[in-house]
Amino acid sequence: MSTKQSLAHRLYTGDVSYDFVGKRKLWYAVSAVIVALCVLTIAIRGLNLSIDFTGGSEFTVPTQVTSTSIDDYRKAAQDSGVADLGDIKVNTIGDNQVRVQVRALSAEEITTMTAKLAEKAGVPTEEVTNNLIGPYWGQQITQQGLIALVVFLALVALMIALYFRNWKMSVAALVALLHDLILTVGTYALLQFSFTPATLIGVLSILGYSLYDTVVVFDKVRDNTADLPKQNRTFGQLVNLAVNQVLVRSINTTVIGVLPVAAILFAGVFILGTGPLKDLGLAMFVGMIAGAYSSLFLAAPMFAQMKQREPEIQAHDKRVAKRASKAPREAAAGEATPVQVTTGTPLVTRAGDAPIDPAALGAVRPQDLGPRQQPRHTTRADRRNDTR
Known part of the structure; x- marks a missing residue:
């Protein structure tokens, strides 16, 4: 994996x-x-906003379309001397026309742009058409x-x-x-x-x-x-x-x-x-x-x-949070369960161990006792041996 x-x-x-x-x-x-x-x-x-929203001027140039026509006519529009043309959009129409779209131009700017595009295409200025696009x-x-x-x-x-x-x-x-x-x-x-x-x-x-x-x-x-x-x-x-x-x-x-x-x-x-x-x-x-x-x-x-x-x-x-808070306490309680020893109950140890006083012992956990002091059940045989 x-x-x-x-x-x-x-x-x-x-x-x-x-x-x-x-x-x-x-x-x-x-x-x-x-x-x-x-x-x-x-x-x-x-x-x-493009001229589709704001309006502008559109020029259509008759010319043979090549792979560089879009870049060539964009550069021609930029070099026309008309300032602040904005985003110049150039695209081709079929194989024999190029369309150039710029901001709305004045009459003098239209004349200048038309002349520049006609010069680039090598055609008379009359063949370059222009239209005013409204924002409608x-x-x-x-x-x-x-x-x-x-x-x-x-x-x-x-x-x-x-x-x-x-x-x-x-x-x-x-x-x-x-x-x-x-x-x-x-x-x-x-x-x-x-x-x-x-x-x-x-x-x-x-x-x-x-x-x-x-x-x-x-x-x-x-x-x-x-x-x-x-x-x-x-x-x-x-x-x-x-x-x-x-x-x-x-x-x-x-x-x-x-x-x-x-x-x-x-x-x-x-x-x-x-x-x-x-x-x-x-x-x-x-x-x-x-x-x-x-x-x-x-x-x-x-x-x-x-x-x-x-x-x-x-x-x-709240229920989930309550259950989550109780879980650690229950786990800790389960690990350390005390062994209750009642006073007076004899606690038998193995031979050789010191006797344990149940009254003083109280509640004892098994892990607190020594290995030879662990409580165990007594049988009759054990009691006879202890009596001896």
């Missing part, structure tokens, strides 16, 4: 246990600091995305409450989902990656992954807390055991899921430089890691804390 398998087995059986529930205040504090930093970053720096389409996408988010959260809360028959699990799961959303959006504000419709799709996609991880943890919690009165552990200990039992599975699932997403992000950032891979990759990468963290460190401890306020759970925990 490998070391990893051995660790997984020890975590599952409880031989090794990390105190997720007992240290929940630490995890709450860490998460609160991260969320506060993300909200502060969004408020100060804001999101780098982006607003529609944002509105539909928010509606989808609200509907998704409502259905998630209802599904978890019905499946587990416990609304407190729904509350814990929703808090974990909101944590993942804020962390992902805050990362975009910090790095100033362009927030595009592809980003919005990625943000909505990670909610499903985070929910899956949380449901796995809650399913194990339900198994461990079944027939609670018969359990010899407190409710918090049973929840903590469940988190440890799914810990290795959660780590493996996250690593396997993050690796291909990391490849997509690398290709979008360092190879393509722009496009939907870059926008989608960062949201998936950050969201999947945040989802695994919130399921283990936030959702389960928060559910345990809410349940521990119930009178039935408190009564069970």
Whole structure:
């Protein structure tokens, strides 16, 4: 058996246990600091919204598409002399067109940009077309995305409450989902990656992954807390055991899921430089890691804390604590059981031993007597020998 398998087995059986529930205040504090930093970053720096949300200018250039067309026309736009173009989006349309999207330009800036792109393509300026993109389409996408988010959260809360028959699990799961959303959006504000419709799709996609991880943890919690009165552990200990039992599975699932997403992000950032891979990759990468963290460190401890306020759970925990405190005393009493000797009862010793006064002896433990002073049952033959 490998070391990893051995660790997984020890975590599952409880031989090794990390105190997720007992240290929940630490995890709450860490998460609160991260969320506060993300909200502060969004408020100060804001999101780098793409022209799909803010509006902008779009240029279509007729040219033969090659493997370097995207990089060539991005560099041409940067060298046009127009300042503060923002995130330049360049993509190809078929084999004979290149589309360049920048911020909204004035009439003079449009003329300058058109001339530069036509010079790069080697065509007359009349063949380079430009369009003004309004923010209306982006607003529609944002509105539909928010509606989808609200509907998704409502259905998630209802599904978890019905499946587990416990609304407190729904509350814990929703808090974990909101944590993942804020962390992902805050990362975009910090790095100033362009927030595009592809980003919005990625943000909505990670909610499903985070929910899956949380449901796995809650399913194990339900198994461990079944027939609670018969359990010899407190409710918090049973929840903590469940988190440890799914810990290795959660780590493996996250690593396997993050690796291909990391490849997509690398290709979008360092190879393509722009496009939907870059926008989608960062949201998936950050969201999947945040989802695994919130399921283990936030959702389960928060559910345990809410349940521990119930009178039935408190009564069970007190019974378990009482049994645990009585066990050491009973064990110690069993190891040192005194032998009561009644006054006047003859205590027979072996020949050569000094006589023992029962009145002075009182309660004697067998281990306190010498090897030749241990009490024994007397027979008639013994008494005849002693008389002699």
